[in-house]
Amino acid sequence: MQLGFFTMQPHLAIDVPGHGKVVVDISYGGxxxxxxxxxxxxxxxxSSKTRDLVSAASAVTEAVKKQVKLHNPESEDLAFLYGTILTDGKDAFSEEPTTNICVFADEQV
Known part of the structure; x- marks a missing residue:
């Protein structure tokens, strides 16, 4: 079985220390x-400072790790959150260009 890209848990409410409740989509793409x-x-x-974006994304990653149990049917070794992607809020399926920042591993961007 090979997994492609999919949304595992859409519209999941997470409590992020310092930011309150946010709604995330947990997706898989490798x-x-x-x-x-x-x-x-x-x-x-x-327009926000990169450091502020990285800090906030890292806080989300840590909150999700503590509050959500992930499952990968191919291998439980792959059942972990690798990072957080902050978007500009635009619909990714529209014709309009979108912007995002991916913060993964040890706060790599």
Whole structure:
């Protein structure tokens, strides 16, 4: 069995220390990521400082790791959250260009 890209848990409410409740989508595309708009964290993906975006995304990653049990049917070794992707909030399926920042591993961007 090979897994492609899919959303595992859409619209999941997570309590992020310092930011309150946010809604994330947990998706898989080779590894698991949390997706949410930067606006939910009081930030703008295009104009906020990179350090602020990285700190907020890392807080989301840690909160999801503590609050969500992930499962990978191919291998439980792959059942972990690798990072968080902050978006500009635009629909990724629209014709309009979108912007995001992916923060993964040890706060790599």
């Amino acid at each position: 590894t698991f990521y949390a997706f949410l708009s930067a606006e939910q964290l009081g930030l703008d993906v295009c």
